[in-house]
Amino acid sequence: MATAEPPAGDESTASEVATDLGQVEYLVVGHVAVDLYEKRYILGGSATYSALTAHRLGMGVGVLTSADFEPLIVDTLIGRTNLLQAETPIRILRVPAQATTCYVNVYDEHRRRQLLLGRAADLRPEHVPNEWRSAAVVQLAPLNQEVDTALLDTFSGGLMVVAPQGWMRGWDEEGVVHPVPWANAEAALARADVTIFSIDDLPDPDLRQRYIDLGRMVVVTEHRRGCVVYERGKKPFRSHAFRPARETDPTGCGDVFATAFAVQYHRTGNPRAAADYANCVASFALEKRAWQSIPTAEAVADRLKRGKRRGV
DSSP states (O other): OEEOOOOTTOTTOOSSOOSOOOOOSEEEESOOEEEEETTEEEEESHHHHHHHHHHHTTOOEEEEEEESSOHHHIIIIIOGGGTTSSSOSEEEEEEEOSSOOEEEEEEOSSOEEEEEEEOOOOBOGGGSOGGGTTOSEEEEOOSSSOBOGGGGGSOOSSEEEEOGGGGGEEEOTTOBEEEOOOTTHHHHHHHOSEEEEETTTOOOHHHHHHHHHHOSEEEEEOGGGOEEEEETTSOOEEEOOBOOSOOOOOTTHHHHHHHHHHHHHHHHOOHHHHHHHHHHHHHHHTSSSTTTTOOOHHHHHHHHHHOOBTTO
């Protein structure tokens, strides 16, 4: 795991980043997080779920994140058996911080209540190594306003995927997370090749439609109803959700969906195939706690052939 070392006295800025990171196909930008789940801390956050999903679907993955020294990053994303390898399956560039982002998620029958207990450093263009600026797919996955919108213009040539949930989150003095307006939405929607968010992120139908109109391709997920894909100049279509073997934990399901859509759209250029594929992958994410049920490409291929879908 490489570390972007900041100048003295500034933990949020890195004037020099680690070298010899090599090329990556799929780059995720956003905070990993330590989530408290049933009195146990596990690695979470959009960056974690997205990196593991892209890796298990066969992509070479890089993660630009920020955290205090966090052993769970090694355990979860790299694996201790890979530490001595010249190239690890998932390459991590960590901007040092005095804290690791930490959330507590509390679910009831109708919604999720979140508490933000700690927050790592912001992520900015100067943190991105040159080798990673030409990644085939770049996913900006903010968790708590940490991804600088200047990163929208940092990359060249690759598929730009924006999952803006973390740009629509604020928190009060007690850490209770609440919705806030999405600043710089127009710029992000204009730059992104694909924008993916949940209907829960934007329950206001008029605002949701405004973002759909501004975006090149906008995918709105709707839980058990699957998703609707809006591509500029074309008729929108629905892709129905796949039925999971069981429903255990919805945490991270949206992140898994977004990454699976990006992977398949990059490979095929077909948004309908990407939507079906993402719904299939996301159905696995419901089946076990946290990220443990993110599937392999082989498991996904089997469910695409044999799996049952809701509403079909």
